[in-house]
Amino acid sequence: MALTALMAAVVVAPAFAQSVDIAGEWGRDNQEDQDHRGPGAELGDYTGIPLNAAARRKAETWDASVLSQPEQQAKPHPAQYSMRGPQPNLRIDKVVHPVTGQLIAYTLEGFFGRADRVIWMDGRPHPSRYAEHTFAGFSTGEWVDNKLKVTTTHMKTAFVNRNGPPTSYRGVMVEYFTRHGTLLSHISFVDDPVYLDEPMVRTSEFSQRPGQHVGAAIPFETVDELGDKATGWVPSWPIGTRHEEFANRFGLPFEVTRGGAETLYPEYQKTIEALRRQAPSARR
Numbered sequence: 001m002a003l004t005a006l007m008a009a010v011v012v013a014p015a016f017a018q019s020v021d022i023a024g025e026w027g028r029d030n031q032e033d034q035d036h037r038g039p040g041a042e043l044g045d046y047t048g049i050p051l052n053a054a055a056r057r058k059a060e061t062w063d064a065s066v067l068s069q070p071e072q073q074a075k076p077h078p079a080q081y082s083m084r085g086p087q088p089n090l091r092i093d094k095v096v097h098p099v100t101g102q103l104i105a106y107t108l109e110g111f112f113g114r115a116d117r118v119i120w121m122d123g124r125p126h127p128s129r130y131a132e133h134t135f136a137g138f139s140t141g142e143w144v145d146n147k148l149k150v151t152t153t154h155m156k157t158a159f160v161n162r163n164g165p166p167t168s169y170r171g172v173m174v175e176y177f178t179r180h181g182t183l184l185s186h187i188s189f190v191d192d193p194v195y196l197d198e199p200m201v202r203t204s205e206f207s208q209r210p211g212q213h214v215g216a217a218i219p220f221e222t223v224d225e226l227g228d229k230a231t232g233w234v235p236s237w238p239i240g241t242r243h244e245e246f247a248n249r250f251g252l253p254f255e256v257t258r259g260g261a262e263t264l265y266p267e268y269q270k271t272i273e274a275l276r277r278q279a280p281s282a283r284r
Contacts (some may be wrong), residue, residue, distance in 0.1 A: 020146060020179045022106070025214065026090045026206035033204075038086050040162035044243025046259030049165050055195035056258060060243060062164030065226075065235035074220035076113020078158035079137040080167045080190050083175075083204055085112045090206065091214040106141065106148075114217035119150050126153050133157075133169050148177040160190060160200060165259070168194035182208040197261040253279070 030037050046059060066072055077085045088110045095105040095118075108117040115135035126138055137155035141148050152173040160167055171192035178185040184206040191199040226233065237243075247254045253275035262268055 021094075022148060022177055022179050022184060023092050023094045025209050025212040026092060026184050027209040027212055028089060029205040029207055031205075033084075036161070037084055040086075042246045043163055044246040045163065045257055046161075046165055047257055048264065049160060049259040050197045050200055050261040050264060051165055051259035052195060052197045055166055056260075057239065058166050058195075059164035060241050061236045061239055063235035063237055064163075068225035069235075070222040070224070073222045073225075074113070076115035076135050077111055078115065078135045078167070079117060079139075079152055079155050080158055080160055080171060080173055081162070082111040082115060082117075082135075083186055083188065084202060085162075088112070089209070089212055089214060091212075110214040113220070116217075119148075126151075137173070144176075146178075150175040150177065166195050167192050170194055171196075184208070 028037070035041075043064070044060075046056065049055075051059065076082075082088060090108055090110045093107045093109070094103060095107060096103055103121045105121055106119040108119065110116070113135070117136045117139055119139045119141040121141050124140065126140065131138075131154060133154045133156045135156050135158065137152040139150050139152040141150045143149070150173075152175070155167070155169065155171055155173065157169050158167050159165060167190065171190055171194075173191070174189045176185075176187045178187075186204045186206065188202050188204075189199040190196065190202075242254065244254050246252075247257045253272065255275055256263060256268075256272050262271075
């Protein structure tokens with residue numbers, strides 16, 4: 001019996017020895033990101049996003065009143081964005097095999113709209129590209145250098161910020177979860193060949209909060225917020241609209257607020273300086 005128990009321990013142990021435990025209750029640490037992650041980015045603020053021309057055109061026509069449409073009111077935050085929303089305060093649970101104790105999956109719960117996620121850890125493949133796309137996507141995980149690497153596909157067309165910048169169903173997201181004691185670091189890379197010139201990188205921090213409780217999902221209740229609008233009205237700004245309020249409020253040249261891969265690098269500071277020297281034409 002003792003030999004049998006020892007052999008069982010040897011077989012089961014590697015599944016847990018290869019990783020740290022990220023399960024638990026985790027709360028967001030917004031810090032300087034509060035304005036973006038709470039009320040949301042301002043209209044026209046596409047800084048930090050490697051938008052291409054098509055994404056910029058689509059973002060500039062986005063109108064916040066679209067969120068008042070009944071079919072939009074209950075829309076959850078997509079996987080491409082949900083880790084950055086006004087929540088999340090997360091609960092990460094392990095799903096283990098009832099007999100072997102092998103880790104099968106992690107579940108992430110607590111996102112806005114409750115597009116809660118499952119990260120499959122049992123080696124299953126991603127489905128066909130024709131399979132259903134959801135707000136949560138299809139995620140698989142593996143341990144790499146003591147970090148949980150997560151690859152997510154099959155995400156719906158959605159957004160990377162709540163002010164219009166879009167993502168397509170062809171996007172793929174790679175994430176890394178790293179635990180440092182009571183802190184959980186999250187890095188995401190969203191690669192979208194339709195709307196991004198290069199992968200969009202974000203980092204977020206979460207603190208362990210044992211007293212936190214992520215409750216059951218609460219159904220949305222839609223209400224009529226557009227009673228004065230004709231049936232079929234679609235909120236939008238005309239193509240070519242210049243959203244200059246954000247740039248003017250912070251004294252920035254308008255061009256630097258429009259996003260793009262080139263704006264993400266330190267060398268772009270020289271461009272900003274050149275645009276400032278052209279003022280006031282750069283701020284018209």
